[in-house]
Amino acid sequence: MQHKLIGFIGGGNMAKAIIFGLLKKGYPANRIIVSDPDREKLAIYAEQGIEITENNKKAAECAEVVLLAVKPQIIATVCEQLSAVDFSNKLLISIVAAISVDRFSFLLPTAKNIVRVMPNTPALVSSGMAGLFAKANVTVEMKNFAQDLLNSVGESCWVDDEEKMHAVTAGSGSSPAYFFLLMESMQKALLDMGLDFETARLLVQQSALGAAKMVIENPRTEISLLRQNVTSKGGTTAAALEVFDQAQLSETIKQAMSACVARSQQMEKLF
Numbered sequence: 001m002q003h004k005l006i007g008f009i010g011g012g013n014m015a016k017a018i019i020f021g022l023l024k025k026g027y028p029a030n031r032i033i034v035s036d037p038d039r040e041k042l043a044i045y046a047e048q049g050i051e052i053t054e055n056n057k058k059a060a061e062c063a064e065v066v067l068l069a070v071k072p073q074i075i076a077t078v079c080e081q082l083s084a085v086d087f088s089n090k091l092l093i094s095i096v097a098a099i100s101v102d103r104f105s106f107l108l109p110t111a112k113n114i115v116r117v118m119p120n121t122p123a124l125v126s127s128g129m130a131g132l133f134a135k136a137n138v139t140v141e142m143k144n145f146a147q148d149l150l151n152s153v154g155e156s157c158w159v160d161d162e163e164k165m166h167a168v169t170a171g172s173g174s175s176p177a178y179f180f181l182l183m184e185s186m187q188k189a190l191l192d193m194g195l196d197f198e199t200a201r202l203l204v205q206q207s208a209l210g211a212a213k214m215v216i217e218n219p220r221t222e223i224s225l226l227r228q229n230v231t232s233k234g235g236t237t238a239a240a241l242e243v244f245d246q247a248q249l250s251e252t253i254k255q256a257m258s259a260c261v262a263r264s265q266q267m268e269k270l271f
């Protein structure tokens with residue numbers, strides 16, 4: 001991919017996952033600049049040879065691609081700081097949850113090429129998943145760069161309707177947390193059963209990896225069949241799944257993901 005100069009506005013958790021993922025894939029450190037008011041956060045980037053600044057405007061002015069990675073709650077303030085920057089020839093990528101392209105067009109009127117992305121932190125280990133959305137006016141070249149960027153740290157897909165970005169948030173941005181919670185709970189249960197910490201963690205992490213690989217490497221097999229293949233009639237797995245069923249786990253997961261979507265829709269109106 002092209003090594004355009006990327007200016008990250010905000011250098012927190014998600015920016016870090018993308019930036020370190022990019023560095024691992026050979027993206028040159030001297031083609032990245034990070035702006036953040038938190039000097040401690042900036043120090044980790046400086047150590048990698050990345051230019052750092054506390055001045056958002058400076059980072060955006062010199063960058064060809066500006067990637068917004070601040071919290072939705074402060075997006076209006078941050079855009080105000082960027083209002084004197086001419087975005088007309090720049091690509092603006094936002095990973096900010098819930099904030100629409102129309103909102104960015106309002107906050108930064110010179111921005112024409114806006115790509116909205118919902119990535120996730122596994123980008124750090126080259127296993128990210130990102131959903132992307134752009135309006136029809138965005139050039140193919142700009143869209144390709146945005147997708148190449150996300151593809152270099154994982155997989156990606158486009159959605160044709162911006163409304164779907166709320167669901168994408170439930171399925172990419174937030175979803176690693178659901179899997180972490182499941183793994184945390186499994187690890188805790190194994191500790192309570194008397195296994196030591198390292199054994200419990202190894203059992204959980206390797207089983208999670210194995211299950212994910214089974215799904216990925218058997219794209220034509222329904223996930224439900226993979227589950228059934230583990231579940232002997234009257235056996236141990238059936239006993240475990242019966243408990244999940246009684247607790248209505250599937251319904252709970254649906255409710256949790258719906259809450260994620262509802263919060264995203266609410267935040268879209270709030271910020």
Ligand SMILES: NC(=O)C1=CN([C@@H]2O[C@H](COP(=O)(O)OP(=O)(O)OC[C@H]3O[C@@H](n4cnc5c(N)ncnc54)[C@H](O)[C@@H]3O)[C@@H](O)[C@H]2O)C=CC1
Nearest residue numbers: 010011012013014036038069070071072095096097119173
């Ligand atoms: N953490 C995640 O898994 C994901 C986060 N996102 C989105 O990424 C964005 C950032 O989230 P996180 O990295 O988790 O948050 P974070 O709190 O770790 O990072 C935000 C960063 O913004 C910095 N900041 C605060 N005020 C600033 C300002 N005026 N100018 C520049 N930087 C400023 C903070 O110092 C901090 O380093 C959010 O909009 C979130 O919705 C999207 C997908 C996944």
Ligand SMILES: O=C(O)[C@@H]1CCC=N1
Nearest residue numbers: 097169172173174175
């Ligand atoms: O929890 C959040 O709001 C952000 C967006 C998706 C993941 N983290």
